[in-house]
Amino acid sequence: MENNAELIRLEQFVDKLLSKYNDLKERFFRLEDTLRDRDAEIVELKATIEELQTERSEVGQRVSGLIDRIARWESEQDEEPAGEDVETGNESGDEGQAGVQGSLFRAEEQ
Template identity: 55%
Template sequence: MENNAELVRLEEFVDKLLNKYNQLKADFHSLQATLSERDAECAELKNNIYNLTTERTEVGNRVSGLLGRIEQWESDQETFSAEKGGGYESIQGSLFSDSADGKNS
């Protein structure tokens, strides 16, 4: 009888161990899936960062180009104004005025 009770206890202990092992195994697979999802998300975010950095660089270059063109235009207007004897301010002022006749407000 005593041996039988010991075998029952041993069976219960083994069952508990197997249940805990199966639970740990399930948790492990769940964590692996989560890790895979996070790795994919991380790769996607790194790609987004690269794309945004590239876009930012391109926009910066385009803005620099526009500023260069504006500076060149201003330089050309100063030269033109000096050759024609007119004032630089009047030319630039007419460009940026609100009125249709070209006078500053």
């Protein structure tokens, strides 16, 4: 009888170990799936970051080009001789350029 009780206890212990092993095995597979999902997400996010950096660089270049064009336009306006504007009959000196376009960037220069 004593051996029978020991065998029952051993069986219960083995059943408990197998149950815990199966639980750990399931948890391991869930964690592996989560890890795979996260790795895929990381790759996707890195690609997005690269795209955004490229886009940012392109936008920066375009803005720089626009600033250069504005600077050239302003310098062309400064080079025009003071006197009467042929098209409008107005003076084209500083007073004649007091319109919206002529004074658009002058406030920043002063």
